[in-house]
Each structure stands twice: as C-alpha cells, then as structure tokens.
Amino acid sequence: MPTKTCIARWLAGDRRIVIGYYVHHHxxxxxxxxxxxxxxxxxxxxxxxxxxxxxxxxxxxxQLDPDDRATRLDxxxxxxxxxxxxFGDPGxxxxxxxxxxxFESAAPTAFVSDxxxxxxxxxxxxxxxxxxxxxPGQRTDPAHDLGFxxxxxIIAAWPPDASGMLADSAAADRVSAVGAISxxxxxxxxxPATKTVLxxxxxxxxxxxxxxxxxxxxxxxxxxxEVLGLGNWAxxxxxxxxxxxxxxxxxxxxxxxxxxxxRRPAIVIPQERPFDEQLTTARVLAAGPWPALVLDExxxxxxxxxxxxxxxxxxxxxxxWNDGGGAARAARIIESVSRxx
Numbered sequence: 064m065p066t067k068t069c070i071a072r073w074l075a076g077d078r079r080i081v082i083g084y085y086v087h088h089h090x091x092x093x094x095x096x097x098x099x100x101x102x103x104x105x106x107x108x109x110x111x112x113x114x115x116x117x118x119x120x121x122x123x124x125x126q127l128d129p130d131d132r133a134t135r136l137d138x139x140x141x142x143x144x145x146x147x148x149x150f151g152d153p154g155x156x157x158x159x160x161x162x163x164x165x166f167e168s169a170a171p172t173a174f175v176s177d178x179x180x181x182x183x184x185x186x187x188x189x190x191x192x193x194x195x196x197x198x199p200g201q202r203t204d205p206a207h208d209l210g211f212x213x214x215x216x217i218i219a220a221w222p223p224d225a226s227g228m229l230a231d232s233a234a235a236d237r238v239s240a241v242g243a244i245s246x247x248x249x250x251x252x253x254x255p256a257t258k259t260v261l262x263x264x265x266x267x268x269x270x271x272x273x274x275x276x277x278x279x280x281x282x283x284x285x286x287x288x289e290v291l292g293l294g295n296w297a298x299x300x301x302x303x304x305x306x307x308x309x310x311x312x313x314x315x316x317x318x319x320x321x322x323x324x325x326r327r328p329a330i331v332i333p334q335e336r337p338f339d340e341q342l343t344t345a346r347v348l349a350a351g352p353w354p355a356l357v358l359d360e361x362x363x364x365x366x367x368x369x370x371x372x373x374x375x376x377x378x379x380x381x382x383x384w385n386d387g388g389g390a391a392r393a394a395r396i397i398e399s400v401s402r403x404x
Contacts, residue, residue, distance in 0.1 A: 079107075080401045083165065083191075084175040085182045086112035092317035093177050095246045096196070096220060096390075100175075103394035106401065109169065111162065111182075125165060128157040146180055146206045159185060166191060173215075173401035180210035187213045192404035194218060194397050197238055199228040199316070199347075200338035207338075208233065215400050218393050220244040220316055222384050225347050230339075239396055242389035243320035247301045249387035253326035253378055254305050258285060260370060261307035263300075263318050264292025282366035301325075309373045311361070314341035314348070323385035328354040328376035330369065332361060354380045 084101060087093040094112070098119050101108050109123040110116070116124035133139065133149030141148050148155065162182060165171075166189040174186035177196035187193050195214040199221065202211075211217055211234035221228050223240045260283070262276075279288055289307070291300050304310065305325040312318045314333040322329050331348055333341035349357040354376035362369060 080173075080398070081169050081171045082106055082108040082173050082175065082397060082401055083169070083171045083186070084108055084110050085177060085179055086110055086114060087178050088113035090315075092315060093196075095317050096244050097175075097177055099244050099246050099390040100393045100397070103391045104397065105394075106398060109165070109171075111165065113158075125161060127161050128154040130154045130158055140206070144205050144209065145184075148181060162186070163189065172404045173397060175397055176210070176214075178210075180206045183210050184213060192400050194400050196220070197229055197234070198338070198340055199230075199343045200336075200340040201230050201343065202232050202234075202338055203230075204338075211237070215404070216396055218396055220320065220389055220393070221344075221347075224383065225351065227347050227350075228343060230343055239392075241392035241396070243316070243323055243385035244389040244393065245317070245320040245324040245385055245387075247304070247321055247324050249324045249382075249385060250305055250326050251379070251382070256308040256327075256374065256378075257287075257306055259287045259289060259307050259309075261303050261310045262288070262290040262292070263304075263310060263312040263322075264290060278363075279361075279366060282364070283370055285367065286370055309370050314344040316344070319344070319348075320385050320389075323353075323381035324387070326378035326381050328373045328378050329356070330361075330373050331355045331357045332359070333357070352380055353384055354378050 082104060084097055086097045094114060094117060098117055107122060109125060110120055111125045111127060113127050113129050115126055130152060132154045133152035135150040139147060139149040162185055171191050173194060174191045175194045176183035178198060183193045183195055192215040193213060194216045195210055197217050197219040217234060217238045219238045219240045220243055221240050222242045229235045229238060276288055276290060289303055291303060304321055307327055310322050310327050311330045312322055314331050331345055333345035345357045348355045356373050
C-alpha cells in the first residue's frame with residue numbers, strides 16, 4: 064500500500080524531494096510561469112491542473128477534473144472564507160480526491176499553489192508545506208488572508224522595488240519578490256527598433272474592440288501595425304515582440320514580463336480584473352523608472368505623437384523589472400522549503 068511505502072521511506076531516512084505544482088487554468092499566464100519555474104527546479108516536480116499537460120513539461124502531470132459543474136452557487140465562497148467551493152459539484156469532489164490521492168501516494172515535500180487557496184489549504188491539511196505565488200492587487204479578503212497565512216513561503220513575479228504590488232495586504236512583508244518571469248530569454252542588447260507597433264490585446268480582445276486597427280492606421284500612417292490576441296493568437300509571439308518598436312499591451316504579468324525581456328518601450332492600458340490586479344500593476348509602473356506610458360485607454364487623437372514619445376523611451380530600463388533570473392530565484396525558494404519540509 065502507498066502509505067506503507069511512504070512510512071518505509073521515512074524510516075529508511077529517504078528524504079527524496081518531491082514537489083507538486085498546482086497551475087490555475089484561467090488564461091495562459093499561470094501555465095507559462097509554471098513551465099519556466101519547473102525548468103529551473105533540480106528536483107522531481109509534478110504538475111496538477113485542469114489544463115492538459117503542456118508540451119514543454121518534463122515531469123509528471125495529473126489533469127484534474129473541472130470544477131465548473133455546480134448547479135448551486137448560493138454560497139460558492141463559504142461565507143466569504145474561500146474563493147470557489149460551490150455545493151454539489153462532482154468536479155469539486157473528484158479534484159479534491161485526486162489531490163488527496165496524490166498527496167498520500169507521492170508524499171510531497173512541498174506544494175506550489177499558482178494559484179488556488181482551496182488547493183493550498185488541502186495541501187496544508189495533508190501536512191505538506193505550501194509555497195504560494197502571490198498576484199498583484201487588493202488581496203485583503205479573508206480567503207487571500209487564509210492562503211497567505213498557511214503558506215510557508217510566498218513568492219511574487221515582480222521586482223523588489225515595485226512597491227505597492229500587493230496593496231494593503233498584511234502578508235506584503237512576507238513576500239519574496241523574485242522579479243518578472245518570462246518564458247523567453249532577456250535580450251541584452253535588444254534587437255534594433257522598427258517602426259512597428261505590436262498590440263498585445265489578450266484573450267478578451269478589449270483593446271481591439273475599443274480602438275479598431277483601421278482607425279489606428281489612419282492616425283499613425285508611418286507605423287506598421289500588428290495585433291496578437293482575439294482572433295489572431297500566436298503560440299510563439301517572441302519574434303513579433305522582439306521586432307516591435309513600441310508595444311501596446313494590457314498590464315498582465317506575463318505580457319509585461321515578455322515586453323521587459325525584449326527591452327521594448329510600451330504603452331500600457333490596464334484591463335479590469337478581479338482584485339484590481341492590472342490597475343494595481345499599472346499604478347506601480349507609472350510611479351517607477353520603467354519605460355512604459357500608462358494610459359486609461361488608447362486616445363482617439365494624437366496617436367502618432369504618443370507613439371513617438373513611447374519610442375523615445377529607453378527600453379533597457381526594463382532590466383530592473385526582468386533581469387532574466389526570476390524563475391531561477393523562485394525555484395531556489397521552492398527547493399529550500401521542500402528540503403526543510
């Protein structure tokens with residue numbers, strides 16, 4: 064039986080390091096970050112997610128049941144103490160059982176949550192040390208307080224001098240800010256700039272809808288326009304990013320990490336997200352030394368002048384946001400928790 068196997072390992076002094084990594088399934092950013100960190104881990108790491116196994120993942124992968132089959136949503140937050148625990152959802156039961164079965168059989172020495180308070184709490188209730196990946200924003204609600212409070216370590220993919228990213232949270236002084244984490248390498252020096260504007264619109268395509276491409280071309284005819292996002296996804300957008308002269312982007316963590324890796328000046332337009340995630344990031348960017356112009360929305364006039372102003376920014380100033388070492392620093396913290404556990 065697995066339990067006897069785990070006891071036998073312990074009695075034999077086998078301190079094999081086993082790490083579990085929970086990957087949230089909304090968007091692509093959590094997955095990209097997980098793959099980057101896992102690549103830097105020197106120990107066994109098992110991915111656990113509703114998402115299918117990504118092609119670049121080299122360790123084990125457990126695909127969890129989806130958690131969106133609930134028919135009752137009257138108390139999905141457990142009186143505000145959790146983020147998602149609806150009544151009567153077979154997927155909720157099954158994924159919890161899958162996680163518990165893995166905890167019992169694998170006897171992990173650390174569990175990374177990127178990010179789920181419920182998965183982190185379940186791991187801690189199984190006696191497994193938790194490393195939580197913090198996201199920006201107003202994370203002061205009881206569920207976030209619980210997730211941070213049970214965590215042995217908290218890591219964040221922003222630089223230490225990005226003050227205010229975890230606004231007003233009591234856990235802010237426990238956060239290890241490792242720097243931005245990009246799936247692409249840092250370009251030092253960057254590629255030569257071009258008269259190309261790249262719009263990173265995101266899955267919702269909000270910027271495309273608010274500011275049609277035809278209008279942009281009419282305002283700034285000297286610039287070539289490219290759009291990646293809704294209806295025009297690129298699994299490998301790196302060529303587009305590094306060759307752009309100016310990038311217009313939302314304020315998502317991974318988009319900014321990749322813009323910073325390419326050392327490209329940016330126009331940043333935050334989108335509405337839960338807990339003011341992007342608005343908080345945008346405020347920090349606007350107050351700092353990074354080469355980004357932060358706007359509420361794209362203008363309906365004067366766009367050519369705005370692009371010239373952005374193009375004049377020094378893209379190498381992104382070096383303090385993303386120095387290329389964020390994933391490795393996150394991995395060392397995870398390994399340290401795992402060895403201590």
